Amino acid sequence: MQVLIVEDELLLAKQLKKLLSASEPAADVVAITNSVLETVSWLQNNPAPDLVLMDIELADGQSFDIFQKVSIPSPIIFTTAYDEYALRAFKVNSIDYLLKPIKEEELKAALQKFRNAVKPQPGKEHLEALLTEMQKLQQSSEYRTRFLVKQGQKMISIDIKDIAYIFSQNKFSYLRTFNNQKYILDYALDELEQSLSPKLFFRVNRQYILNSGSVAAIHSWFNQKLKVEVEPATDEHIVISRDKANAFKAWMGE
Incomplete structure (x- = not known):
């Protein structure tokens, strides 16, 4: 060989x-x-x-x-x-x-x-x-277990369990940790979604992928939609369409 x-x-x-x-x-x-x-x-x-x-x-x-x-x-x-x-x-x-x-x-x-x-x-x-x-x-490849992100002039490793949610903002992707630290990522949300375990993360809309541990409350919203509160809190509403609402509630353990 x-x-x-x-x-x-x-x-x-x-x-x-x-x-x-x-x-x-x-x-x-x-x-x-x-x-x-x-x-x-x-x-x-x-x-x-x-x-x-x-x-x-x-x-x-x-x-x-x-x-x-x-x-x-x-x-x-x-x-x-x-x-x-x-x-x-x-x-x-x-x-x-x-x-x-x-x-x-x-x-x-x-x-x-x-x-x-x-x-x-x-x-x-x-x-x-x-x-x-x-x-x-x-x-059969394994899902991602951590991210390597930039912090000033150095790079640090973030364990996947420490990520509260991943989101897009102004055409860039970011992750936010449970201790409320924000880091930029070099991947689009579509690519990130495929690399994350569906047991731990759910793509709720075009802007957010949530860790189940970040969901603080779920509210009924207009036209059978859902509004989700997360921790750490965001400056905008996270709304789930009615098409995804049932799947999300099932994922959360309804």
Whole structure:
């Protein structure tokens, strides 16, 4: 099994290579690249590897830029310190998304997914079987557990359970925590809605996605609509259409 490692920190690349050898003795690391430019060049001048282990934040950009410059038919296991790219990762050839520091058992599980994906299946072409397996993996991807947000000159991690609601304002998306802190997000509400667990969050209208724990009161409103009070409080009414009212009440446990 030929493997390409894309990692911009040499020490981490060596550690990953060592971990890979322990997890899959048959693995042969054919190259280690550390940037978008170097990876594109390598892929353009070499046969596609069987598997790619790919970091996301590279020396000259994000690894997603690679897919815009060259076709990568190989399955990808993403290895990164950030979880906010998981949804985007599964839109490409990803079969798994591992958060650093990577543990041996997690890598072994990811490699087993790879073996299952490429296993020959009677009556199907190899590529068709691989794509089918990838689609299943994409559909079963976990929901977001935290956000990385900017606070002045630094970045901090916000646990999903600490978010009271997410909302749009002046064409930007924001989250507000239960302790009433507001942070900007780099995603549209439609994309955020797909990445959040429906057990914890509900898209009540075009502007708001609420955590069930933020709902302080629910009032009947005009034309069978609902008005919701949340904590921390907002400066505007949060109104739920009558089309969504029953689903919302059921979600709240009616």
